[in-house]
Amino acid sequence: AQSVAQPEDQVNVAEGNPLTVKCTYSVSGNPYLFWYVQYPNRGLQFLLKYITGDNLVKGSYGFEAEFNKSQTSFHLKKPSALVSDSALYFCAVRGFGNEKLTFGTGTRLTIIP
Amino acid sequence: DTGVSQNPRHKITKRGQNVTFRCDPISEHNRLYWYRQTLGQGPEFLTYFQNEAQLEKSRLLSDRFSAERPKGSFSTLEIQRTEQGDSAMYLCASRAGVGNEQFFGPGTRLTVL
Numbered sequence: 299a300q301s302v303a304q305p306e307d308q309v310n311v312a313e314g315n316p317l318t319v320k321c322t323y324s325v326s327g328n329p330y331l332f333w334y335v336q337y338p339n340r341g342l343q344f345l346l347k348y349i350t351g352d353n354l355v356k357g358s359y360g361f362e363a364e365f366n367k368s369q370t371s372f373h374l375k376k377p378s379a380l381v382s383d384s385a386l387y388f389c390a391v392r393g394f395g396n397e398k399l400t401f402g403t404g405t406r407l408t409i410i411p
Numbered sequence: 412d413t414g415v416s417q418n419p420r421h422k423i424t425k426r427g428q429n430v431t432f433r434c435d436p437i438s439e440h441n442r443l444y445w446y447r448q449t450l451g452q453g454p455e456f457l458t459y460f461q462n463e464a465q466l467e468k469s470r471l472l473s474d475r476f477s478a479e480r481p482k483g484s485f486s487t488l489e490i491q492r493t494e495q496g497d498s499a500m501y502l503c504a505s506r507a508g509v510g511n512e513q514f515f516g517p518g519t520r521l522t523v524l
Contacts, residue, residue, distance in 0.1 A: 397442065397459045
């Protein structure tokens with residue numbers, strides 16, 4: 299079985315400050331890890347992924363994420379938050395050979411001007 | 412626009428009625444997925460197609476649900492005898508064989524009265 303935990307329902311960050319959205323996972327074998335963002339009444343938009351290689355992956359809109367195998371974590375980060383980053387963020391995992399994505403419950407990120 | 416499209420975007424129906432949703436994936440994506448998302452939750456996997464073959468179904472997909480992808484292009488999801496508990500956002504996603512991320516459509520929001 300595969301699972302994702304996003305321990306924070308809500309994260310508030312002042313504009314210009316660094317942000318972190320936390321994610322831990324459980325999966326058999328090597329994980330494929332993803333971050334998606336969802337704006338109101340919209341589908342999910344792909345941000346970045348970790349498949350293999352460098353533990354720090356860079357994605358869209360200045361976001362990056364760090365894969366930590368020993369802590370089974372894949373936290374999303376951005377050095378300087380923008381008000382437009384306010385949205386719902388989902389972490390997802392799938393195991394090698396598994397087609398289905400398993401999502402966390404989401405973290406609502408609010409950037410305060 | 413070459414993204415995943417879904418129709419209709421919204422559907423309101425009365426309990427007991429049948430509804431059908433359509434998904435058009437990104438051209439040449441041979442993998443297609445259906446997910447369901449309820450308020451405050453992440454998307455949950457329903458089913459997966461590779462070309463026209465339905466290869467995996469979740470236990471969430473009761474006998475009242477059926478999905479098809481007859482020519483390996485668009486897909487339909489039908490819910491028979493709808494119940495209030497079927498109210499949710501139904502998301503479709505597609506993936507190319509060589510890529511790893513799933514690209515999501517805008518979703519169909521179903522409300523069962």
